[in-house]
Amino acid sequence: MKKDILFTLPSYFRDDMNIMAYRFGKGEKTCAVVGALRGDEVQQLYVCARLVSFLREVEKEDGVQPGKSVMIVPTVIGASMNEGSRLWEPENMDINRRFPGDVTGSTTERIAGALLDRLKNYRYGVQLTSFYQPGSFVPHVRMMDTGRQNPDLGCEFGLPYVYVRTPRSYDQTTLNYNWQLCGTQAYSLYAGKTREIDEAAADQTLRAIVRFLNSRGVIRSETAPGHPSTIITNADMISVSATSAGLLRRIKFAGAHVRRGEQLAFIINPCDGSVREVLKAPVTGMLFFMQDGPFITEHSPVFQVLAGA
Amino acid sequence: MASIPGATAYPAIPPLDKIGNHRGLSVHAAAPLKGFTPEKERVILLKTLTTVASVALPIEERWSIKRCRYAPDGESVGRVCIATGTHGDEMMGQLIVYLVQQRIAAHPDALRGTVDFYPMLNPLGLDIGERMVPSGTRLDMNRAFPGSPDGTPLEYMCYQVIQDMRGADFVLDLHASARNKSELYEVRVSAKEADRLLPRVRALCPQLIWVYPDKGSFSASLTGALAAEGVDAVILEADERRRLPQEIAAAVVDGIFCKLKEMGIWTGDAIDAPAASADIPTVYTREDVCRVACEFPGVYVPEDRIGTRVEEGQVLGTVIDALEGAARETVKAPCAGLVFSQRSYSSVYPGTLIARIRKERA
Numbered sequence: 001m002k003k004d005i006l007f008t009l010p011s012y013f014r015d016d017m018n019i020m021a022y023r024f025g026k027g028e029k030t031c032a033v034v035g036a037l038r039g040d041e042v043q044q045l046y047v048c049a050r051l052v053s054f055l056r057e058v059e060k061e062d063g064v065q066p067g068k069s070v071m072i073v074p075t076v077i078g079a080s081m082n083e084g085s086r087l088w089e090p091e092n093m094d095i096n097r098r099f100p101g102d103v104t105g106s107t108t109e110r111i112a113g114a115l116l117d118r119l120k121n122y123r124y125g126v127q128l129t130s131f132y133q134p135g136s137f138v139p140h141v142r143m144m145d146t147g148r149q150n151p152d153l154g155c156e157f158g159l160p161y162v163y164v165r166t167p168r169s170y171d172q173t174t175l176n177y178n179w180q181l182c183g184t185q186a187y188s189l190y191a192g193k194t195r196e197i198d199e200a201a202a203d204q205t206l207r208a209i210v211r212f213l214n215s216r217g218v219i220r221s222e223t224a225p226g227h228p229s230t231i232i233t234n235a236d237m238i239s240v241s242a243t244s245a246g247l248l249r250r251i252k253f254a255g256a257h258v259r260r261g262e263q264l265a266f267i268i269n270p271c272d273g274s275v276r277e278v279l280k281a282p283v284t285g286m287l288f289f290m291q292d293g294p295f296i297t298e299h300s301p302v303f304q305v306l307a308g309a
Numbered sequence: 310m311a312s313i314p315g316a317t318a319y320p321a322i323p324p325l326d327k328i329g330n331h332r333g334l335s336v337h338a339a340a341p342l343k344g345f346t347p348e349k350e351r352v353i354l355l356k357t358l359t360t361v362a363s364v365a366l367p368i369e370e371r372w373s374i375k376r377c378r379y380a381p382d383g384e385s386v387g388r389v390c391i392a393t394g395t396h397g398d399e400m401m402g403q404l405i406v407y408l409v410q411q412r413i414a415a416h417p418d419a420l421r422g423t424v425d426f427y428p429m430l431n432p433l434g435l436d437i438g439e440r441m442v443p444s445g446t447r448l449d450m451n452r453a454f455p456g457s458p459d460g461t462p463l464e465y466m467c468y469q470v471i472q473d474m475r476g477a478d479f480v481l482d483l484h485a486s487a488r489n490k491s492e493l494y495e496v497r498v499s500a501k502e503a504d505r506l507l508p509r510v511r512a513l514c515p516q517l518i519w520v521y522p523d524k525g526s527f528s529a530s531l532t533g534a535l536a537a538e539g540v541d542a543v544i545l546e547a548d549e550r551r552r553l554p555q556e557i558a559a560a561v562v563d564g565i566f567c568k569l570k571e572m573g574i575w576t577g578d579a580i581d582a583p584a585a586s587a588d589i590p591t592v593y594t595r596e597d598v599c600r601v602a603c604e605f606p607g608v609y610v611p612e613d614r615i616g617t618r619v620e621e622g623q624v625l626g627t628v629i630d631a632l633e634g635a636a637r638e639t640v641k642a643p644c645a646g647l648v649f650s651q652r653s654y655s656s657v658y659p660g661t662l663i664a665r666i667r668k669e670r671a
Binding site for chain 1: 364366372441444447448452460461465489602607632659660
């Protein structure tokens with residue numbers, strides 16, 4: 001293992017912020033894995049830490065294939081993690097909305113630009129990411145539809161679904177989108193929780209990455225077989241939104257198969273407990289996403305149902 | 310402290326009577342503002358308060374976006390929308406909207422068209438002095454347009470605002486700079502719409518016009534989304550968040566009335582517009598701007614240059630290190646021109662924007 005610094009941001013009274021990289025193997029830049037881009041992505045950091053630890057053992061056993069290399073970047077935003085901020089507070093900016101960045105631009109543009117510059121020559125890219133709403137997904141690989149995406153290759157992670165998402169205007173400033181434009185086959189993995197450690201989800205994400213590295217001939221390591229993957233798009237998803245507000249009491253959870261008309265959750269009056277709304281499945285399918293915050297605002301998407309699954 | 314201009318001189322605006330409530334959208338009765346003709350008193354202006362978008366929050370509260378409309382009692386020659394508060398910490402728009410309403414109320418017979426005010430799109434952000442919409446994860450409302458009727462609460466609210474502004478002849482979206490910097494009174498227009506809009510913004514009498522690149526973030530803004538709908542919309546940017554300097558607000562208000570007069574919506578007093586667009590410094594492309602950043606972390610001690618012309622090499626400020634009592638960097642102007650943005654908070658990192666200078670063309 002080789003540890004080096006990709007980028008240093010000097011600070012005034014605080015310590016400098018270093019973006020650290022952990023490298024395994026030599027030769028072709030085969031795969032890069034990026035963890036936390038936001039200061040609250042604790043689970044994403046944790047999965048990277050576990051991956052570095054795992055690859056260290058693989059390397060000791062000569063399990064990294066000759067001519068291949070892997071780079072892990074556990075966090076890009078250590079300073080924000082130390083202060084408990086999701087965003088880069090001095091600019092009030094989300095690093096994952098600053099790509100492709102600019103090494104001569106603002107501080108966040110410099111961070112994004114320097115990172116992408118070091119990532120862009122890798123053949124495969126994996127970003128461990130979080131969703132802007134609190135919630136749970138069925139494990140899946142996600143990528144933007146840039147015209148350059150390769151969903152078939154995404155099946156090699158062995159997760160149940162590969163989700164190709166049509167980008168909105170603001171998605172064009174994310175790492176996944178810009179990484180693909182650089183020619184890297186880039187994938188995003190949702191690693192379960194964000195602000196806390198979820199061991200089971202971390203295990204599953206770790207296995208998926210190791211499976212992919214095995215499949216692509218980067219490492220040699222025993223891995224349990226994965227799921228056969230189904231490629232899905234936005235069009236396969238039907239949203240169940242709240243028409244009232246209050247406390248959310250769930251009956252069904254992400255991954256459950258539900259029939260049309262089946263009860264999914266109650267929205268209750270937060271003060272007297274009376275039921276304001278019963279959320280029901282609009283179609284038969286599987287609950288792909290479930291919001292897991294305790295409060296619900298009117299119009300919030302609470303579930304996404306994968307029709308027919 | 311100076312009083313708000315005109316605050317005591319104008320008559321009180323009559324109260325509004327509530328007449329309806331439907332699915333959280335309330336409409337209040339017109340409270341006529343009265344004027345005088347030689348023969349008799351007559352109603353000449355209608356004022357209506359409407360909730361244009363609303364979602365229920367978990368605990369007995371609604372996030373509502375309210376609109377106050379001033380319209381003549383009769384034919385209207387056009388409609389202008391004035392919105393502010395997509396960023397909850399940008400207070401300048403509050404004072405500007407207040408002053409414009411005060412002047413209309415003082416001269417109701419001078420209004421020939423409809424003026425719609427949307428004074429606060431992000432009231433939760435206002436309450437806590439926050440740019441973003443507070444929620445589990447903070448989101449920037451001005452990156453969520455045009456929204457969606459079936460989207461998240463934020464997207465739904467954005468969608469409803471766009472629906473309400475459809476058909477307007479002109480939309481002004483008032484802002485007060487991003488965090489930690491100050492701006493001159495600027496009008497920003499979409500690069501795609503520049504040929505059409507540039508002649509039309511002269512009457513706003515800004516200190517600078519900026520033809521703004523249509524990047525991803527711009528297309529997700531209120532102005533960008535309205536432009537995509539074919540509505541003429543521009544951003545007015547002035548001073549900085551959390552501040553209410555009255556002289557700057559008064560300058561923006563003068564510009565707004567000049568524009569309303571040009572459109573025939575206002576027949577009362579207004580300042581004269583600059584004779585030609587060329588009289589207003591304009592940023593047409595990236596090449597017209599010197600973006601000045603510091604390269605050392607520390608505390609930035611500025612010279613007060615905003616709104617002034619600087620020479621190439623002139624000192625803009627110094628980055629100091631109070632630990633060792635040393636100056637780390639003297640920041641100088643890389644070109645001659647007008648300083649139109651200036652850093653207002655002193656803690657800096659490498660890359661922190663210190664100033665923007667509109668370059669002088671050879």
